[in-house]
Amino acid sequence: MTANNSAYQTASEITESIKAFADDVRATTPLVHCITNYVTVESCANAVLAVGASPIMSDEPADVVDITSICNALVLNIGTLNMQTIAGMKAAGARAAELEHAIVLDPVGAGASALRTQTAGELLDSLPVALVRGNMSEVKALAGQAAATQGVDVNPADAVTSEEDIAEAAAFACDFAAKANCAVAITGPIDIVADANRAFAVRNGSALQGRITGSGCMLSAITGAYMARANGNAVEAALAAVVHMGAAGQAAQARMKEGDGTGSFHTYLMDALSLLEGDDLAKAALVEEVR
Numbered sequence: 001m002t003a004n005n006s007a008y009q010t011a012s013e014i015t016e017s018i019k020a021f022a023d024d025v026r027a028t029t030p031l032v033h034c035i036t037n038y039v040t041v042e043s044c045a046n047a048v049l050a051v052g053a054s055p056i057m058s059d060e061p062a063d064v065v066d067i068t069s070i071c072n073a074l075v076l077n078i079g080t081l082n083m084q085t086i087a088g089m090k091a092a093g094a095r096a097a098e099l100e101h102a103i104v105l106d107p108v109g110a111g112a113s114a115l116r117t118q119t120a121g122e123l124l125d126s127l128p129v130a131l132v133r134g135n136m137s138e139v140k141a142l143a144g145q146a147a148a149t150q151g152v153d154v155n156p157a158d159a160v161t162s163e164e165d166i167a168e169a170a171a172f173a174c175d176f177a178a179k180a181n182c183a184v185a186i187t188g189p190i191d192i193v194a195d196a197n198r199a200f201a202v203r204n205g206s207a208l209q210g211r212i213t214g215s216g217c218m219l220s221a222i223t224g225a226y227m228a229r230a231n232g233n234a235v236e237a238a239l240a241a242v243v244h245m246g247a248a249g250q251a252a253q254a255r256m257k258e259g260d261g262t263g264s265f266h267t268y269l270m271d272a273l274s275l276l277e278g279d280d281l282a283k284a285a286l287v288e289e290v291r
Helices: 011-028 041-050 061-069 083-099 114-126 136-142 163-180 207-211 215-227 234-255 262-275 278-284
Strands: 031-035 054-057 073-077 102-106 131-134 183-186 191-194 199-202 287-289
Touching: 011 215, 011 234, 011 278, 011 287, 031 041, 031 061, 031 083, 031 215, 041 054, 041 215, 041 262, 061 083, 073 083, 073 215, 083 102, 083 114, 102 114, 102 215, 114 136, 131 136, 131 215, 131 234, 136 163, 136 183, 163 183, 163 191, 163 199, 183 234, 191 234, 199 234, 207 234, 207 262, 215 234, 215 262, 234 262, 234 278
Parallel strands: 031 054, 031 073, 073 102, 102 131, 131 183
Antiparallel strands: 183 191, 191 199, 199 287
């Protein structure tokens, strides 16, 4: 894959890029080091496996430098912070930076506590983060704007829910990406994926993804696999990952039948992540370049 900085690609160019990234991940099986929260660690590992990559989990400071040295990307998820995980993230991040590995930051719950907000900001400021993946409330908190989080969930007032919200959200995302020198994926009812120059709106996904724990964490882990294959095109790699998760959510919802609940949806979601190939994602993608 090569970087494409031209504005307003055709729909076929966007979907071809999504297909190419998905196929590349399955063909190359990148190894992704995930320092993630213990609530969702198993789901994250299985999601990475489902898209064709390989996960390894370690947050022990004495272990992480060796682990991240053999990987292709690093995912830092602050969902269940403690002093050990913070030290592990900083050590792994420093090693990933030395090796020029892609680093994904998921600022789970930023804005909900001083520790989370401060830690996410320190990681973003001190490491060459390639992608920030979070909801709008979390990213606003990371940007230093007023944001009222609801625990680890987006505040409804911040969410991108309608066509009228897209232009403002895209402008914010591009501005954040420019200042942070990275790409950003802001997920919600309508997802916004952007870098300093371009922004995409993604309308794939299912509301049921918000009813299970870990869908956002799984996406961040998956983006690690895609970012490992970005080759200078972070925004389109992130876009492909977001479409993969969103299309899987739609496919999982389509399988729901009478008597199925959120447990069934979780299983169907993992099935869909593993079954969707590049061609399927190209057909399913509901993507528009909006800036």
